[in-house]
Amino acid sequence: MCNKRLIDWVVIVPLLAIIAAPGLIQTAFEVRNRERPGVFEVFDRAPTARNLHDFERDLERSSLVLRVLRPWVQYGRFRLLADPGEKAVAGRDGWLFYEPGVRFVVERRSEPWQPGRAAIDAIRAFRDELQARGIVLYVVPVPGKESVYPDQLAWRATDAGVIVPARTAWLFDELRRHGIAAIDLFTVFRQLRGGRVHASPLYLAQDTHWSPQGAQLAAHAVAERILRSGAIALGNRRYRARTAAVDRVGDLVLMLQSPAIEAFVSPERVLCRQVLEPDSDVPYHDEPAAEVLVLGDSFLRIYERDEPGSAGFLAQLASELQAPVASIVNDGGGATLVRQELARRPNLLKNKRVVIWEFAERDLRDALDGWHIVSLDRSNSIPR
Amino acid sequence: MCESMRSAGVGIWLVLAGGLAPGCGPAAYDIEPSRDTHGTIEVTARLLEIPPGAIFERELYNYATVLKYQVLEVHRGKVNGDVIYVGHYNPARPRAQVADKLVPAIGGNLKTFHAGDVHRLSLDGAMLDHFSGGVLNKYAEEGADPIYWAVWTDLVRE
Numbered sequence: 281m282c283n284k285r286l287i288d289w290v291v292i293v294p295l296l297a298i299i300a301a302p303g304l305i306q307t308a309f310e311v312r313n314r315e316r317p318g319v320f321e322v323f324d325r326a327p328t329a330r331n332l333h334d335f336e337r338d339l340e341r342s343s344l345v346l347r348v349l350r351p352w353v354q355y356g357r358f359r360l361l362a363d364p365g366e367k368a369v370a371g372r373d374g375w376l377f378y379e380p381g382v383r384f385v386v387e388r389r390s391e392p393w394q395p396g397r398a399a400i401d402a403i404r405a406f407r408d409e410l411q412a413r414g415i416v417l418y419v420v421p422v423p424g425k426e427s428v429y430p431d432q433l434a435w436r437a438t439d440a441g442v443i444v445p446a447r448t449a450w451l452f453d454e455l456r457r458h459g460i461a462a463i464d465l466f467t468v469f470r471q472l473r474g475g476r477v478h479a480s481p482l483y484l485a486q487d488t489h490w491s492p493q494g495a496q497l498a499a500h501a502v503a504e505r506i507l508r509s510g511a512i513a514l515g516n517r518r519y520r521a522r523t524a525a526v527d528r529v530g531d532l533v534l535m536l537q538s539p540a541i542e543a544f545v546s547p548e549r550v551l552c553r554q555v556l557e558p559d560s561d562v563p564y565h566d567e568p569a570a571e572v573l574v575l576g577d578s579f580l581r582i583y584e585r586d587e588p589g590s591a592g593f594l595a596q597l598a599s600e601l602q603a604p605v606a607s608i609v610n611d612g613g614g615a616t617l618v619r620q621e622l623a624r625r626p627n628l629l630k631n632k633r634v635v636i637w638e639f640a641e642r643d644l645r646d647a648l649d650g651w652h653i654v655s656l657d658r659s660n661s662i663p664r
Numbered sequence: 665m666c667e668s669m670r671s672a673g674v675g676i677w678l679v680l681a682g683g684l685a686p687g688c689g690p691a692a693y694d695i696e697p698s699r700d701t702h703g704t705i706e707v708t709a710r711l712l713e714i715p716p717g718a719i720f721e722r723e724l725y726n727y728a729t730v731l732k733y734q735v736l737e738v739h740r741g742k743v744n745g746d747v748i749y750v751g752h753y754n755p756a757r758p759r760a761q762v763a764d765k766l767v768p769a770i771g772g773n774l775k776t777f778h779a780g781d782v783h784r785l786s787l788d789g790a791m792l793d794h795f796s797g798g799v800l801n802k803y804a805e806e807g808a809d810p811i812y813w814a815v816w817t818d819l820v821r822e
Contacts, residue, residue: 315773318775321775325778334776334778337776338775338776341756341757341758341775341776342758342761342775347761367723378724488724531724531725532724535723535724577798578725585796609796610797610798610799611725611726611727611797611798612722612724612725612727612798613798613799613800617798617799617800617801620801620804621799623804624804624807624809648722648727648798648800649717649800649802654804
């Protein structure tokens with residue numbers, strides 16, 4: 281009998297301690313830092329469902345125990361179970377994929393597809409506003425890594441090659457129907473990689489973005505198309521270039537927010553083509569008065585504003601055009617936020633002949649802040 | 665039984681001591697905990713609203729969101745008008761934990777943004793001079809300008 285009670289207590293007391301410990305630790309920590317214990321914030325607002333939900337979320341966000349333990353639990357899952365967590369998907373050969381990107385490729389779209397319609401309406405309105413100013417718009421949906429390397433995601437897709445997800449195919453059809461110029465990087469990438477993983481992959485293994493080679497290939501395709509159309513002529517600025525190596529920890533690794541995983545995963549070494557101003561060692565830089573304006577998301581930022589600098593899509597495009605470009609870059613904001621920023625900076629439309637609008641294909645469904653029509657009216661008076 | 669109770673008690677005190685240990689102190693990017701020395705402008709202002717979708721957890725990218733304030737008192741510097749627009753970096757995180765390699769000089773005691781709360785803010789002018797990442801501006805149609813950059817955000821208890 282005595283033994284049974286002892287066993288009961290041995291189980292109950294540690295269990296209660298485990299339950300109580302995070303709260304006690306948190307309170308002790310906050311008192312030590314002369315802060316008001318967060319637990320009392322429950323009394324600061326009316327006990328509505330929303331306020332209680334917010335309170336619970338705040339407790340979780342500020343929890344010291346969670347902050348300390350979570351990265352190690354994630355590390356354990358990553359090492360022992362090859363599980364990168366909820367927002368990433370482990371592929372083959374150490375490749376990681378972004379879960380929303382995978383869903384974009386594999387999920388069927390519903391009918392009627394409202395986000396798609398909103399995207400088309402926004403693109404049409406933007407094209408019309410630019411056209412009224414004598415500016416040609418080129419839309420450049422960038423393939424997700426999952427579309428270009430489905431074989432690295434699952435062995436069943438070994439022979440799939442580069443795929444065009446149903447939503448993206450729909451977008452291209454709609455753009456064609458409305459007479460909007462689009463540049464198809466899917467075909468470009470398919471031609472290069474064929475059915476195999478190229479020696480220099482077009483996308484990074486641990487990142488959502490393209491490799492320097494992918495950015496360079498895309499810039500080449502875009503430049504070729506614009507020059508062929510006659511919208512602008514080849515410039516005369518002979519940029520130079522040099523090779524720059526960068527060791528890059530992928531955004532999919534950083535997203536896990538576990539220093540132990542970051543230390544475990546080797547950075548990817550990539551060789552970039554850094555573009556330099558003519559007759560100097562000064563890295564390429566944009567010029568707001570250029571004839572070409574490029575709008576886009578982090579696919580424009582990588583290698584350009586990140587290390588090594590001046591080696592991303594923008595610099596490669598300028599190198600191909602032999603002329604500088606102007607740009608607006610907004611991480612994850614390729615759908616609407618870049619146009620909002622353009623509306624705030626109407627001077628950027630001065631002297632423009634071409635606008636290139638890049639966005640990630642998964643933005644068709646997951647765009648930050650959705651797809652909205654943004655009026656450029658404030659720039660109506662800009663002289664050309 | 666006494667032994668197991670004693671062990672559990674020791675365990676609880678150990679975890680409490682863990683919470684008080686120096687190793688659990690502020691993050692490496694925390695700046696000097698004083699709003700007076702940061703920014704060029706200092707105001708007390710009421711957060712008028714949080715537009716739907718303006719604040720959320722974002723896994724892949726850092727971002728800043730623009731929020732609208734009613735200025736109650738100007739302590740230092742000068743602002744344009746009674747209503748101002750302020751950019752906050754990664755607003756879903758407590759201000760004390762938000763500093764990182766990209767934006768190292770930022771802080772405050774505010775844990776969560778709630779519409780109607782009063783904040784004491786240290787600000788710098790022109791957000792885009794201080795932050796070049798993604799900006800979520802739900803007030804774009806209102807022509808929000810200038811957008812101040814929040815360096816330090818403390819909650820004011822009324």
